[in-house]
Amino acid sequence: MAEVILRQVRKSFGRVETIHGVDLHIRDREFVVFVGPSGCGKSTLLRLIAGLEDITAGALEIDGEDVTDKTPKERGIAMVFQSYALYPHMTVYENMAFGLKLSKTDKHDIDAKVRAAADTLELGELLDRLPKQLSGGQRQRVAIGRAIVRNPKVFLFDEPLSNLDASLRVQMRIEIAKLHERMNATMVYVTHDQVEAMTLADKIVVLSAGRVEQVGAPLDLYHHPQNLFVAGFIGSPQMNFISCEVLETSPEGATLALPGGGHVLAAVNATALATADRVTLGVRPEHLFHAGADTDQAISGTVEVVEELGESHFLYVRLADGTLLTARAGGDAPQSIDSTVRIGLKGGDCHVFGADGKAMPRLA
Structure with missing residues (x-):
């Protein structure tokens, strides 16, 4: 397998630049997920790595070789698309073998590679079937098998699970994770589903409007988002944001005034803040709790x-300033619609974002 390095990669369509100077290092055998909302450039970036789009500026290296101007077949990659792209008149075996036949691989090698990939993906009993005789999950496994037989340096996945129903998506997510573990391969995966990103990735690349917002391990992004965009995108349901005023700063953090009265001491480095500054308080639904009168x-x-x-419940609570707060707790909800509740916050679970949207460093 191989590492992938992007150096100031840019992509323009006419006068419109869609990828803005991306620097990225994907290590050998790493599972990296590009995630972001629709139109953020994640699929475009994947297609630049694949060679399906030309790089306008910058450089791309795969396995130590500059492949910026090389064709897709010269890059040593294999791609699995959102659509299965299987030939309907060919059997599973023929679909998986087709690319090898085009490259004039020996018949015995083709047979060995196809059957090995079929065993890996549990497709051995389906080799004689046509695509129309397969389920959606089986078709996607055939598409993955077609990539495996090429023995590529890098696997590229472009939203491969988006056409599947919810239960199949969970099943295929597990299959892809197991495949990465078995093959120990370099994989780059695109999705708009942050749950897929959190559960599959060694490293997540969060994209917005063609720019990299943050790169890191899933739990690093969850616990230490660098800005409002990442904080709002990583986590389901998304983080709550509340506009607050700074009452006081100290070595212990920033004391913030909450809408409708009350306050919270957020455990962040507050050296960049001053009294009366307006900031955004961020707190995740799972970190809120039902508070008594003494809190x-x-x-x-x-x-x-x-x-x-069933196992948990969500409360959607309207605050005095009109903000809608989401709180998650286990078990059944003791509250009812139109009831008044007190929601507690722990300073150690709070995030604070300045006027520029950047996060204040959290205290250990």
Whole structure:
């Protein structure tokens, strides 16, 4: 397998630049996920690595070789697309073998590679079937098998699970994770689903408007988002954001005034803040809790919606300033619609973002 290095990679369509100077190092055998909303440039960036789009400026290296101007077949990559792209008149075996036949691989080698890939993907009993006789998950495994037989340096996945239903997506997510572990391969995976990103990736690349917002391990991005965009995108449901005023700063953090009264001491490095500054307080739904009357660090609001999930529930609470807060807790909800609740916050779970949207460093 191989590492992939992007150096100030840019892509323009006419006068419109869509990828803005991306620097990225994908290590050998690493599973890297590009994630972001629709139109953020993640698929375009993947296609630049694949050679399906020309790089306008910058350089791309695969396995230590500059492949910026090389064709896709010269890059040693294999790509799995969102659509299965299987030949309907060919069997599973023929679909998986087709690329090898085009490259004039020996018949015995073709047979060995196809059957080995089929065993890896549990397709051995399906080799004589046509695509129309397969389920969606089986078709996607055939598409992955077609990539495996080429023995590429890098696997590229462009939203491979988006056409599957919810249960199949979970199953295929597990299969892809197991495949990476078995093959120990370099994989680059594109998705708009941050749950897929969190569960599959060794490293996540969060993209917005053609720019890299943050790169890091899944839990690093969850616990230490660098800005409002990453904080709002990573985590499901997304982080709550509350506009607050700084009451006081100290070595212990920033004391913030909460809407409708109350306060919270957020455990962040507050040296860049001053009294009366406006900041954004961020707190995840799972870090909020039902607070008693004796809890100082709490905020009050009116319950607008209750979602019962069985093992947990969500409360959607309207605060005094109009902000809708999402709180998650285990079990059944004791609250009802239109009831007033006090929601507690722990300073160690809080994030604070300045006027520029950047996060204040959290205290250990």
